[in-house]
Amino acid sequence: MSVHEISSGTVAHAETLDRNTKRTVFAAALGTVFEWYDFFIYGSLAAFFSTLFFPKGNETAALLAALATFGAGFVLRPFGAVVFGRLGDLVGRKKTFLVTMLVMGLATAAIGLLPTYESIGWAAPALLVALRLLQGLAVGGEFGGAVTYVAEHSDHDRRGFTTSWIQITATLGLFLSLIVIVLCRSSMSPEAFASWGWRMPFVGSILLLILSLYIRLKLHESPVFQEMKAQGKGSKNPIADTFADGRNLRLVLVAIFGVVAGQAVVWYTGHFYSLYFMTTTLKMTHDQANFYLLAALTLGTPFFLFFGWLSDRVGRKWIVVTGCALSALLIMPLFQALGTYGNPVLADFRARTSVTLVGNDCDHDQSFIGQLFSPQATTQCQKVKALLTARAVPYTVKSDAEPLRVQVNDSAMKPYNENELLAALTAGGMPDPKAPVQPNGPMVIAILFCLVFLATIVYGPLGALLVELFPVRIRYSGVSVALQLGNGWIGGFAPFVATAVVIATGNIFGGLWYTVAFAGLTAVIGAFLLPETRGRDLST
Known part of the structure; x- marks a missing residue:
């Protein structure tokens, strides 16, 4: 037909x-x-x-x-x-x-x-x-x-x-x-x-x-x-x-x-x-x-x-x-x-990037129910997860007895420092979250139409x-x-x-x-x- x-x-x-x-x-x-x-x-x-x-x-x-x-x-x-x-x-x-x-x-x-x-x-x-x-x-x-x-x-x-x-x-x-x-x-x-x-x-x-x-x-x-x-x-x-x-x-x-x-x-x-x-x-x-x-x-x-x-x-x-x-x-x-x-810029960055979080506060109530109405991120691990999530950066989380450390791709594991982490991600091609996004409009519409x-x-x-x-x-x-x-x-x-x-x-x-x-x-x-x-x- x-x-x-x-x-x-x-x-x-x-x-x-x-x-x-x-x-x-x-x-x-x-x-x-x-x-x-x-x-x-x-x-x-x-x-x-x-x-x-x-x-x-x-x-x-x-x-x-x-x-x-x-x-x-x-x-x-x-x-x-x-x-x-x-x-x-x-x-x-x-x-x-x-x-x-x-x-x-x-x-x-x-x-x-x-x-x-x-x-x-x-x-x-x-x-x-x-x-x-x-x-x-x-x-x-x-x-x-x-x-x-x-x-x-x-x-x-x-x-x-x-x-x-x-x-x-x-x-x-x-x-x-x-x-x-x-x-x-x-x-x-x-x-x-x-x-x-x-x-x-x-x-x-x-x-x-x-x-x-x-x-x-x-x-x-x-x-x-x-x-x-x-x-x-x-x-x-x-x-x-x-x-x-x-x-x-x-x-x-x-x-x-x-x-x-x-x-x-x-x-x-x-x-x-x-x-x-x-x-x-x-x-x-x-x-x-x-x-x-x-x-x-x-x-x-x-x-x-x-x-x-x-x-x-x-x-x-x-x-x-x-x-x-x-x-x-x-x-x-x-x-x-x-x-x-x-x-496309973010997709390319994500394909080349991974972050690993390891620390003794990463097992501190990570459930979404526990954080649901939290007025602030209460641990360093929660803070860095919020920072990475806001920038769509992929990460994995592990717990151990030591203070929080962060690893970007194959770099050495380092104590967490927000400025150093952001600098490393920016050097790796992370787009500025305030920069204008240039989507492929026709393809986005086609994908949404399929949904x-x-x-x-x-x-x-x-x-x-x-x-x-x-x-x-x-x-x-x-x-x-x-x-x-x-x-x-x-x-x-x-x-x-x-x-x-x-x-x-x-x-x-x-x-x-x-x-x-x-x-x-x-x-x-x-x-x-x-x-x-x-x-x-x-x-x-």
């Missing part, structure tokens, strides 16, 4: 959707885009937030804290799925995701009004974490409700394509957040953005909240839900029926580890960790990284719809399994290529697959819990875990094994345990 035939088929398929279905999809999808914008605007600025809401003195610990706070938004997502999933199965899909939208919008606007660490100390990150938890609670009940609502309005032979419009909303929300940030940055000086301009994307989201509520208030309840209630088939306790019933619990576990876990790590690695990697490791400017990612998202986003459409023709299961398997094989080489083309494309394979059919997997009595709960446990507790922490592993090991690609492992595991479990769901009757 040619590309033209595929595109024509997809367009023709879209044109067969009736007006009521199009209106339903548009209203649900638009509201979900705005909710994802609210959730991701922090993620798009996480590296920037590390300088505002956490103590100075250890850049790597501050970045970890900022990423952990981003991850905090995922902690309560499964609980949001439980709370709002239960409401969705008891009182209806529409009413429930109106509530989630209101909570999300108000929490986002409040982040834009927070004082910084310099103003109120540790109360600033504490409040930030609290608001991120509220956002997570809201989004935990939003996405499962939206995809369930749309699927229950769809014809069985178009369900993959129809729900793929909801799958696309997460990427569109990220896209919108990046666009708003770029516009804000370009309209003011860096000093003004750092002082007050960063607040505008958060406070301005209140306008999106009003528009979204207005649109969704015009929606009608799902006909499948209305029929279930009319026939008295609804569950009196959806959560108990989801977790206490062995068959339903098995469906949840298969959904998490046979579909969602792989989708989650692939999506967050390609969409978010790639952004941090470009700015913190490859030293691109935020404008460069945002532009390249926006270009890749523009090219890749239509494929969410294509793979949703394709799943209506050939089935959901093997598309998702294939996407996870390809991701497990390709994520590592794609990021290695991103390192090469994103900063987005992998995400479209596993994410495009996901909504229809999950909705068809669960019975109507517990559908909102089952879909939401599976999505949010997989995305919230496995995928959402992928950027944080990857960054922490890089700091612990000195290998800028080491953290990607987290993504590779979960993508590969999901491919195997999905291949053996995941049923094909295409065409199932949603009224049962």
Whole structure:
């Protein structure tokens, strides 16, 4: 089948959707885009937030804290799925995701009004974490409700394509957040953005909240839900029926580890960790990284719809399994290529350089949990690791009974001296971290497109697959819990875990094994345990 035939088929398929279905999809999808914008605007600025809401003195610990706070938004997502999933199965899909939208919008606007660490100390990150938890609670009940609502309005032979419009909303929300940030940055000086301009994307989201509520208030309840209630088939306790019933619990576990876990790590690695990697490791400017990612998202986003459409023709299961398997094989080489083309000078230096740290303080709580909210690097070994990580210099760490020594390549082991170390690295070709980076732009965009494309394979059919997997009595709960446990507790922490592993090991690609492992595991479990769901009757 040619590309033209595929595109024509997809367009023709879209044109067969009736007006009521199009209106339903548009209203649900638009509201979900705005909710994802609210959730991701922090993620798009996480590296920037590390300088505002956490103590100075250890850049790597501050970045970890900022990423952990981003991850905090995922902690309560499964609980949001439980709370709002239960409401969705008891009182209806529409009413429930109106509530989630209101909570999300108000929490986002409040982040834009927070004082910084310099103003109120540790109360600033504490409040930030609290608001991120509220956002997570809201989004935990939003996405499962939206995809369930749309699927229950769809014809069985178009369900993959129809729900793929909801799958696309997460990427569109990220896209919108990046666009708003770029516009804000370009309209003011860096000093003004750092002082007050960063607040505008958060406070301005209140306008999106009003528009979204207005649109969704015009929606009608799902006909499948209305029929279930009319026939008295609804569950009196959806959560108990989801977790206490062995068959339903098995469906949840298969959904998490046979579909969602792989989708989650692939999506967050390609969409978010790639952004941090470009700015913190490859030293691109935020404008460069945002532009390249926006270009890749523009090219890749239509494929969410294509793979949703394709799943209506050939089935959901093997598309998702294939996407996870390809991701497990390709994520590592794609990021290695991103390192090469994103900063060629740094890549050449790294290939010729290695640093070994040996000392009696190198076994002093090197875990990322131990350092997470450390206001300063407390040992010499931590300090030199922070210095090397900030410059993307590869290193290995060993412990012995002597004070810290440092070896650069094959030189003699010497007592640690920061100035001497920096001089040796500079002589070896280490680029100035403040020097402009000259990426190979077309290749960077191509690599980022490949990362987005992998995400479209596993994410495009996901909504229809999950909705068809669960019975109507517990559908909102089952879909939401599976999505949010997989995305919230496995995928959402992928950027944080990857960054922490890089700091612990000195290998800028080491953290990607987290993504590779979960993508590969999901491919195997999905291949053996995941049923094909295409065409199932949603009224049962």
